[in-house]
Amino acid sequence: MSHHIVEVKNLRHVYPDGTEALKGVSFRIHHGESVAIIGANGAGKSTLLLHLNGYHSPTAGEVRIGDFLLSKGTLPGIRRTVGMVFQDPDDQLFMPTVYDDVAFGPLNLGLNGNELERCVADALERVGAAHLAAKAPYHLSGGEKKRVAIATVLSMSPDILVLDEPASGLDPYARRQLIGLLKEFRHTKIFTSHDLDLVLELCQRVILLKEGEVRADGPAAEILRDERLLAECRLEVPLSLQGCPICGKRQG
Amino acid sequence: MxxxxxxxxxxxxxxxxxxxxxxxxxxxxxxxxxxxxxxxxxxxxxxxxxxxxxxxxxxxxxxxxxxxxxxxxxxxxxxxxxxxxxxxxxxxxxxxxxxxxxxxxxxxxxxxxxxxxxxxxxxxxxxxxxxxxxxxxxxxxxxxxxxxxxLPGMFVVQLHFLYRYIFVLGEEGGQASRALELRSFGAKRPSLATYGSLVGHLLLRTWLRAERVHRAMLARGFSGAFPTRTVGRFGMAEAAFVAGWTAFFLFLRLNNGAQLLGSLLTGHFS
Structure with missing residues (x-):
């Protein structure tokens, strides 16, 4: 199916203050792929993600989601296809209760009655947050907020899930829960992260950005082992691939 | 603080x-x-x-x-x-x-x-x-x-957002003023200029957050109208509640309840 393909061609983005955040980025992500976009702070990751959903319009180049070129006319359809989870869940949860928040998207899509109830209950169930439905967002813990933020997007059944720094600020248990949750999502996943161990667990493919350009694009296991390449991009080999700190022995 | x-x-x-x-x-x-x-x-x-x-x-x-x-x-x-x-x-x-x-x-x-x-x-x-x-x-x-x-929907949305983000703004304000306190070593009260800049930063941060919230709303199909679920029903209990209290207030508005009670008591005891 071509409608879950994400294709970016020679994408350039210049901010109004003259900063060139993306300098001709190209890649093609297929249906069902799980891809991490990694890079140093300021490498252009977040700017790139904001293009996938049409918040930024390209200075040059094009973004194609499935069969549609991203443009004003195709925007509503594309926003339905691409579910986006933002870094700070406080930005994403703006309704009075968790239930209302998860129902926001489906209501905008025209769902109501039993269908709406079921869709919201399903999404909350999938992230293990059914018991939080009646709570207000400001009464939740960080991990709960994150899971609910993901539910708000899952409730719209997106074909492509885009997440900005999904694991930032989570405790190890909440992080582990999140990894399990994302593994279950079978559609295309694209996310940015500095947590390279998480990347290693979730992704087959990594796109490494450096100063607004694609520095490397390939299998996660290969790129994440390349010490020199990672150091050049201000990153480090993930802990799980480093030698044991005591005996120096490597896993696997 | x-x-x-x-x-x-x-x-x-x-x-x-x-x-x-x-x-x-x-x-x-x-x-x-x-x-x-x-x-x-x-x-x-x-x-x-x-x-x-x-x-x-x-x-x-x-x-x-x-x-x-x-x-x-x-x-x-x-x-x-x-x-x-x-x-x-x-x-x-x-x-x-x-x-x-x-x-x-x-x-x-x-x-x-x-x-x-x-x-x-x-x-x-x-x-x-x-x-x-x-x-x-x-x-x-x-x-x-x-x-x-x-009440027009626009005001309702404003009220909703005011209430939702008063907590976030309060937390951010609390953090900023704690950071200020920790670095002023209790020496003297921070100058007005410092406070001005602190409040200014809060305003700018609020602005940026508003933008991000708007993005999150757009991502979920927001198109200007705020969808709400309607819950609750105005039934007999509600009608009785409204009618009962309104009658009670009207009675107290037209008669001085305290005086009434007073004269009732004094009348009773005299």
Whole structure:
């Protein structure tokens, strides 16, 4: 199916203050792929993600989601296809209760009655947050907020899930829960992260950005082992691939 | 500064009270909003020298607190916090209005003192009723009740967002002022310029957050109209609640309840 393909061609983005955040980025992500976009702070990751959903319009180049070129006319359809989870869940949860928040998207899509109830209950169930439905967002813990933020997007059944720094600020248990949750999502996943161990667990493919350009694009296991390449991009080999700190022995 | 965070926690407690499950909590929010509105209008409509007739109105918040299983002391403290502001408003009345209105033996009480007391009592009544409404209903439910009673959607959205982000803004403000305190070493009070820059930063941060929230809304298909679920039904219980209290307020507005009770008692004992 071509409608879950994400294709970016020679994408350039210049901010109004003259900063060139993306300098001709190209890649093609297929249906069902799980891809991490990694890079140093300021490498252009977040700017790139904001293009996938049409918040930024390209200075040059094009973004194609499935069969549609991203443009004003195709925007509503594309926003339905691409579910986006933002870094700070406080930005994403703006309704009075968790239930209302998860129902926001489906209501905008025209769902109501039993269908709406079921869709919201399903999404909350999938992230293990059914018991939080009646709570207000400001009464939740960080991990709960994150899971609910993901539910708000899952409730719209997106074909492509885009997440900005999904694991930032989570405790190890909440992080582990999140990894399990994302593994279950079978559609295309694209996310940015500095947590390279998480990347290693979730992704087959990594796109490494450096100063607004694609520095490397390939299998996660290969790129994440390349010490020199990672150091050049201000990153480090993930802990799980480093030698044991005591005996120096490597896993696997 | 712990005071900001303390205030927030306190506020959250008020919010949690609305999750109670008494008959009053279960009433349709619209009924509670209407009754509170009628109550406030009635209390405010009394003449400026009226004092004794206002006293029976305390029955309304007292009964709701009792039936709604609300912590009376906590709410009373909240109301007491606001009373000084009302006092400031009425403070000059005793100075300007010196006509003797009441003679208690050798003690002459001027009309100014009475109008001042009347202002404070009214403030306590109206603010108290508003807090009770909040504790029984919760802010979001009040907002949607207002919308269903005809308040334009735009205002309702504004109220929703105000309430949702007051917590986030409060936390950010608390963090910023704590950072300021930790680096000023208690030496002297930070200058006005420092505070100015702190507030400016908060404003800019709010602005950026507003942009991000808007993005998140667009991502979920927001197109200008705010979809809301309608819950609750205006049934017999609600109609009885509204009719009963309205009749009670009207009765107390037309008859001085305190005097009535007084004459009843004295009539009985004489």
């Amino acid at each position: 712990t005071s900001i965070e303390g205030a927030l926690l306190d506020f959250k407690r008020l919010d949690r009270l609305a999750a109670g499950d008494t008959a009053l909590h279960r009433l349709d929010p619209r009924a509670k909003v209407i009754v509170t509105f009628v109550f406030i209008v009635t209390v405010v409509s009394f003449g400026r020298y009226e004092l004794s007739a206002l006293v029976p109105f305390f029955l309304f918040p007292a009964i709701l607190v009792g039936l709604g299983n609300l912590p009376a002391g906590y709410l009373a403290r909240k109301v007491a916090l606001l009373c000084p502001f009302a006092l400031v408003i009425g403070l000059f009345n005793p100075l300007f209005d010196r006509a003797v209105a009441l003679q208690l033996g050798p003690l002459a009480i001027s009309a100014g003192w009475i109008s001042c007391a009347s202002i404070v009592v009214r403030a306590a009544l109206t603010v108290g009723a508003a807090f009770v409404l909040l504790a029984l209903t919760g802010f979001p439910a009040i907002c949607s009740a207002l919308e269903r009673l005809g």
